Amino acid sequence: xxxxxxxxxxxxxxxxxxxxxxxxxxxxxxxxxxxxxxxxxxxxxxxxxxxxxxxxxxxxxxxxxxxxxxxxxxxxxxxxxxxxxxxxxxxxxxxxxxxxxxxxxxxxxxxxxxxxxxxxxxxxxxxxxxxxxxxxxxxxxxxxxxxxxxxxxxxxxxxxxxxxxxxxxxxxxxxxxxxxxxxxxxxxxxxxxxxxxxxxxxxxxxxxxxxxxxxxxxxxxxxxxxxxxxxxxxxxxxxxxx
Amino acid sequence: xxxxxxxxxxxxxxxxxxxxxxxxxxxxxxxxxxxxxxxxxxxxxxxxxxxxxxxxxxxxxxxxxxxxxxxxxxxxxxxxxxxxxxxxxxxxxxxxxxxxxxxxxxxxxxxxxxxxxxxxxxxxxxxxxxxxxxxxxxxxxxxxxxxxxxxxxxxxxxxxxxxxxxxxxxxxxxxxxxxxxxxxxxxxxxxxxxxxxxxxxxxxxxxxxxxxxxxxxxxxxxxxxxxxxxxxxxxxxxxxxxxxxxxxxxxxxxxxxxxxxxxxxxxxxxxxxxxxxxxxxxxxxxxxxxxxxxxxxxxx
Amino acid sequence: xxxxxxxxxxxxxxxxxxxxxxxxxxxxxxxxxxxxxxxxxxxxxxxxxxxxxxxxxxxxxxxxxxxxxxxxxxxxxxxxxxxxxxxxxxxxxxxxxxxxxxxxxxxxxxxxxxxxxxxxxxxxxxxxxxxxxxxxxxxxxxxxxxxxxxxxxxxxxxxxxxxxxxxxxxxxxxxxxxxxxxxxxxxxxxxxxxxxxxxxxxxxxxxxxxxxxxxxxxxxxxxxxxxxxxxxxxxxxxxxxxxxxxxxxxxxxxxxxxxxxxxxxxxxxxxxxxxxxxxxxxxxxxxxxxxxxxxxxxxxxxxxxxxxxxxxxxxxxxxxxxxxxxxxxxxxxxxxxxxxxxxxxxxxxxxxxxxxxxxxxxxxxxxx
Numbered sequence: 001x002x003x004x005x006x007x008x009x010x011x012x013x014x015x016x017x018x019x020x021x022x023x024x025x026x027x028x029x030x031x032x033x034x035x036x037x038x039x040x041x042x043x044x045x046x047x048x049x050x051x052x053x054x055x056x057x058x059x060x061x062x063x064x065x066x067x068x069x070x071x072x073x074x075x076x077x078x079x080x081x082x083x084x085x086x087x088x089x090x091x092x093x094x095x096x097x098x099x100x101x102x103x104x105x106x107x108x109x110x111x112x113x114x115x116x117x118x119x120x121x122x123x124x125x126x127x128x129x130x131x132x133x134x135x136x137x138x139x140x141x142x143x144x145x146x147x148x149x150x151x152x153x154x155x156x157x158x159x160x161x162x163x164x165x166x167x168x169x170x171x172x173x174x175x176x177x178x179x180x181x182x183x184x185x186x187x188x189x190x191x192x193x194x195x196x197x198x199x200x201x202x203x204x205x206x207x208x209x210x211x212x213x214x215x216x217x218x219x220x221x222x223x224x225x226x227x228x229x230x231x232x233x234x235x236x237x238x239x240x241x242x
Numbered sequence: 243x244x245x246x247x248x249x250x251x252x253x254x255x256x257x258x259x260x261x262x263x264x265x266x267x268x269x270x271x272x273x274x275x276x277x278x279x280x281x282x283x284x285x286x287x288x289x290x291x292x293x294x295x296x297x298x299x300x301x302x303x304x305x306x307x308x309x310x311x312x313x314x315x316x317x318x319x320x321x322x323x324x325x326x327x328x329x330x331x332x333x334x335x336x337x338x339x340x341x342x343x344x345x346x347x348x349x350x351x352x353x354x355x356x357x358x359x360x361x362x363x364x365x366x367x368x369x370x371x372x373x374x375x376x377x378x379x380x381x382x383x384x385x386x387x388x389x390x391x392x393x394x395x396x397x398x399x400x401x402x403x404x405x406x407x408x409x410x411x412x413x414x415x416x417x418x419x420x421x422x423x424x425x426x427x428x429x430x431x432x433x434x435x436x437x438x439x440x441x442x443x444x445x446x447x448x449x450x451x452x453x454x455x456x457x458x459x460x461x462x463x464x465x466x467x468x469x470x471x472x473x474x475x476x477x478x479x480x481x482x483x484x485x486x487x488x489x490x491x492x493x494x495x496x497x498x499x500x501x502x503x504x505x506x507x508x509x510x511x512x513x514x515x516x517x518x519x520x521x522x523x524x525x526x527x528x529x530x531x532x533x534x535x536x537x538x539x540x541x542x
Numbered sequence: 543x544x545x546x547x548x549x550x551x552x553x554x555x556x557x558x559x560x561x562x563x564x565x566x567x568x569x570x571x572x573x574x575x576x577x578x579x580x581x582x583x584x585x586x587x588x589x590x591x592x593x594x595x596x597x598x599x600x601x602x603x604x605x606x607x608x609x610x611x612x613x614x615x616x617x618x619x620x621x622x623x624x625x626x627x628x629x630x631x632x633x634x635x636x637x638x639x640x641x642x643x644x645x646x647x648x649x650x651x652x653x654x655x656x657x658x659x660x661x662x663x664x665x666x667x668x669x670x671x672x673x674x675x676x677x678x679x680x681x682x683x684x685x686x687x688x689x690x691x692x693x694x695x696x697x698x699x700x701x702x703x704x705x706x707x708x709x710x711x712x713x714x715x716x717x718x719x720x721x722x723x724x725x726x727x728x729x730x731x732x733x734x735x736x737x738x739x740x741x742x743x744x745x746x747x748x749x750x751x752x753x754x755x756x757x758x759x760x761x762x763x764x765x766x767x768x769x770x771x772x773x774x775x776x777x778x779x780x781x782x783x784x785x786x787x788x789x790x791x792x793x794x795x796x797x798x799x800x801x802x803x804x805x806x807x808x809x810x811x812x813x814x815x816x817x818x819x820x821x822x823x824x825x826x827x828x829x830x831x832x833x834x835x836x837x838x839x840x841x842x843x844x845x846x847x848x849x850x851x852x853x854x855x856x857x858x859x860x861x862x863x864x865x866x867x868x869x870x871x872x873x874x875x876x877x878x879x880x881x882x883x884x885x886x887x888x889x890x891x892x893x894x895x896x897x898x899x900x901x902x903x904x905x906x907x908x909x910x
Contacts (some may be wrong), residue, residue, distance in 0.1 A: 040405030040406075040407070041375070041376050041403065041404070041405060042369075042375055042376075044426050140279055140280060166279075167279030167280075168276060168278055168279065169277070169278035169281075169430060169541065170278070170433065170492075170534050170537055170538050170541075171444060171492075171538050171542075172278075174492050174493055177493060178476075178479060178493070179475035181475060181479065182476065184476070185476045185477075195403070195405070195406075197406060198494075198495055201494075201495030202475070202493060202495065205315075212416065220495070220496060221496060231495065232495075233304060233406055233434070236406050236407075237407055237410065238408055240405070240406070240407045241407070257793045288747075288909060291747075292750075292908070293747060293750065293751065293906060293908055293909040294909055294910060295908065298583055302696065313752075316750070316751050316752060316753060317752075317753045319751065319752045321747070322747060323744055323747045323748065324744070325744060327551065327745040327747060327748050328744075328745070328746035329556070329745060330743070331555065331556060331559040331560065332555055332556075336552075336555065339548070339884075340548055340549075340551075340552050341752075343544060343545055343547075343548030343549075344545045344548055344549060344749075344752050344753065344754050345545075345752060345753060346544070346545060346753060420546060440876075
């Protein structure tokens with residue numbers, strides 16, 4: 001048990017009947033790392049992630065997240081991580097401030113802390129003008145940046161991001177990744193899934209899932225060397241073609 | 243001209259989805275509409291396929307006006323809207339049969355057009371469309387849009403959410419379709435796919451930023467781009483942003499694309515600056531602009 | 543034409559592959575009919591009553607025997623004092639008490655008049671009324687028998703009979719009503735859901751950008767449901783005839799024709815609803831709230847229209863179900879022919895044509 005590892009996974013498996021959605025995967029993630037979890041749709045990445053964030057019970061294997069066991073301490077995991085899903089990020093019919101207050105409350109922050117955090121967050125994102133506007137009226141890029149910040153509101157050790165940058169323009173995507181860099185720099189571990197292969201390059205290490213198994217796991221640079229590929233997209237193609 | 247668009251504007255409630263759009267697509271051209279979500283791509287497609295009426299401007303498809311001759315357009319185009327609208331509870335074969343029938347044709351009549359694509363999903367022809375993978379749905383949707391041999395094909399984000407392998411195969415199929423004399427208008431948020439088109443229009447917030455061939459677009463990038471790399475990405479980005487002469491600083495994978503505001507920029511000066519920030523393993527090299535660089539420069 | 547058939551084929555596929563639709567389409571109607579028929583009755587059977595007999599003579603004994611023998615009543619308890627009456631009601635053990643006065647026989651012979659009190663628990667006023675009526679009927683019968691042997695001056699004995707439904711069987715009231723509701727609900731709701739589902743899934747876009755004409759889409763969507771609703775109607779009528787022994791006095795052909803007319807009006811309403819709904823859920827809500835509720839409340843199905851406040855009576859006129867119920871009841875229970883219900887049929891026809899015209903007009907050929 002390495003103290004520097006915030007996620008430890010060994011032989012983690014999820015079966016649906018006879019079908020192995022996640023087939024005995026093993027890996028670890030270090031503190032402050034940006035870990036990219038890649039794979040095609042249906043490869044098993046979402047299922048794997050659900051087990052790690054404590055909302056799905058594994059069939060076999062072992063995993064600890066932030067020191068808590070995914071089998072027996074799922075509730076503790078949920079309290080200690082941040083989660084951002086592209087689909088259910090914020091409430092469109094609440095204002096920016098109301099959303100921050102709501103999620104702060106859910107994570108158990110005191111009112112004073114929520115106020116502090118709210119102010120800091122709004123300033124940092126430059127949302128002063130729209131603080132009292134409904135989130136639904138904001139452009140997609142702002143929503144995503146706000147959503148990310150909200151997932152960090154309780155200063156979790158690890159934050160899980162599920163396809164966080166879908167659909168936004170290239171500039172906003174980069175701004176988003178700069179926020180990720182900042183968080184990682186401050187010691188937060190970032191576990192991110194994405195299907196934008198170029199974003200894989202921003203990660204410290206990347207794993208690629210194919211049909212429930214991890215077929216590649218290394219830094220982007222080493223993967224490109226290993227597969228003699230010019231970029232991560234090519235790595236993926238070469239891996240998939242077998 | 244296969245498609246002409248003149249000064250089209252369209253608003254929904256208070257949002258201006260399209261602002262004075264104009265462009266043309268030549269016959270048998272593979273034309274790409276490149277832009278992120280909310281740029282107006284889907285709205286434009288709906289105007290051209292006669293599903294929406296623009297507030298201002300005119301447009302014509304295959305010589306027919308989108309407003310007055312909409313029926314003729316509806317008989318002659320193939321349309322693949324986002325999310326591959328297929329009937330989930332009908333099988334592959336039933337879906338194809340249905341679309342063939344409502345266009346007054348049969349699968350056999352134009353089979354040669356879709357053969358290359360269909361053989362890949364033929365083994366699953368009795369499977370319900372809802373149970374297909376993303377890549378297979380995509381292929382089926384394309385077949386359904388082609389089955390009546392349309393003159394113009396409209397594909398709205400056909401590769402979004404699909405794995406890279408399927409994406410690549412899809413574009414290869416499009417290239418082959420071009421040779422069969424079909425005009426294809428495709429929209430996509432993926433900048434790397436733009437390079438595969440004959441010509442592209444970069445679109446953001448309802449406005450067209452530039453139209454040209456992919457090569458011409460990158461050639462006309464106004465500045466020299468440098469790939470910069472160092473030991474710590476985050477610090478590198480911050481240091482570059484601190485540098486008072488910077489024009490743009492964008493992460494690009496393991497590098498940062500840097501452009502300087504001066505015309506006579508000496509990379510050595512930059513290196514010194516970065517070293518003063520305690521960065522190690524600094525590398526600075528010239529590199530070619532990509533479509534994404536151009537897009538971001540124009541969108542600024 | 544081939545396109546049209548291809549379209550209808552697809553619609554049938556959708557219906558038979560969606561288990562939820564099938565359940566609503568077939569399961570619900572059957573369930574409702576059986577439920578209403580068996581469970582909800584207005585008639586009474588084996589109602590518990592108590593007897594307080596101050597006389598305890600031959601006459602009262604005969605009367606009590608007659609009551610005990612009837613299937614409507616079951617004598618639960620014999621009480622001895624007046625004060626017991628309230629107790630037994632409070633305990634909820636009986637629904638009525640028959641209180642025979644002292645010297646019942648003697649008074650009858652001497653004064654030609656004797657009193658028996660029928661006390662009913664009117665917390666359920668309908669049942670209380672019915673109990674009271676039934677007891678009185680038994681008494682009347684007994685009295686009539688008595689009077690045969692005695693000569694008395696002219697006495698007008700009111701004789702009431704319930705025409706067309708002498709036993710006041712509630713089934714006769716419910717079947718037409720339930721049939722109407724089910725046809726209305728299934729046709730309107732299912733059609734509106736079917737159309738909005740295409741909108742929600744995005745396939746409507748493709749249908750629009752095709753040679754299919756809007757009228758073909760509308761008729762194509764509606765056709766399978768006409769077919770299935772007719773089957774439903776037939777099943778309901780068959781169930782009513784064979785299980786509930788409900789008569790169909792009039793022409794079955796006329797019944798079929800009128801039902802088809804009503805089904806079409808409901809389908810047209812379904813299309814209308816789909817033109818104003820963006821999602822299936824909205825369509826379902828509007829169908830339930832906008833159609834079913836008014837139909838149940840204002841069509842005369844449960845609550846007689848004549849007892850409603852005037853404004854509601856006027857509103858009830860625009861509900862097609864109201865006219866259809868009159869028509870069905872006429873055909874099934876009274877055996878009338880077209881000559882008696884031509885007015886209602888014409889109104890229903892007019893409404894149907896109006897709805898069809900309106901929905902065709904409102905059907906959007908574009909996305910906004």
